[in-house]
Amino acid sequence: MNALILSITIFATSIQGVCTKAYGKKNGGKGGFLYLTISRIAGVILLAVTAGTLTFDQSVIPYAVALGIFYSLTASFNFLAVNSGPLALTSLITSYSLMLPTAYGLIFMKDPISVGFVPGLVLLLISLFLISKKTTDDGVPITFKWIVYVVVMFIANGGGSIVQSMQQRVSGGAYKNELMIIALLLMIVVTLVLSFAKEKEDMVSCVKRGWLPAVVCGAANVIMNFLVMVLQGLMPVSVLFPLISAGSLVLTYFLARFLYKEKLSKRQIVGYILGTLSVVFLNI
16 A cells, blocks of 8 residues: 555656646746646645645744745746756756755754765765756757756755745644645735736636646645655655655656657766665655
C-alpha cells in the first residue's frame, strides 16, 4: 500500500508541470494568471473538502500572507519558465530550492548539519555547471530570460518553504491545512486581479482551451500535499522525501521527453542525474 500511495504522490508531483506546459501550448503562452487562478480554486475546493475540521487562528494569518505572496511568485514564474524553456530543467531547479530552508535551519535555527548536506551541495554545483549549456539537443534555448524566471522561482519557492517551516515550529505542527487554504485564497485574489488587468481580452478563449489542465493541476497539487501528510505517518521522513524528489524528477524527465519531445544533451543528462542525486542527499 505504501508503494501505491508513493507512486500516486510522485505522479501528482510531476503532472503539475506537464499541465502547466499543456495549458501554455494550448493558449500560446497567454493567460498565465488565469491558469493559476483556476488551478488554485480547484485546489482550495478539494483541500477544503478533504481537510476535515478546520480551526482558524489569527496567529496563522501573517505566515499565510507571506506564504501567499511566495506562492504567487513561485507559480507565476514557474508558468513563465516552463513555457519559455525546458520542463525537465525547470523542475530540477525548483527541486534545488529545498536547500534554502535547509540553509535557514542551519544558520538561524542552529539545526545540525545533515549527513547529505555537503555532498548534496557539491553535486548541485556540478549539476548547475553541466546543465548550463546554451541549448538542449532539440534546440530549446537556455535564454537569459529563462534563467531570470527560474532564479526568481527558486528564491520564492525556497522562501515559501521557510515560511511553512517557521509556522510549523511556532505552532507545534498545527494549522497546516488552514495555512495552505488562507495562502491559496490570497494567491487567487492576486492572480485574478492581475488576470483582469492584463489578460481580459483573452480570458474566454483561454478558459475554453485550457480549463482542463488548469483543474487537473490544482487537484494534483492538493492530492500531492495530502498524500505526503499520509505518508509521513507511514514512512520515515528521511526515506520519504528523497524518494518523492528523485521519483518526480525522473518521471518529469521522461514525460518531458515523450510528451513534448524535449531532448537534453549528454552533458545536460549527466547534470540532471547528478542534480537528482543532489536533491536526494539534501533530503537525507
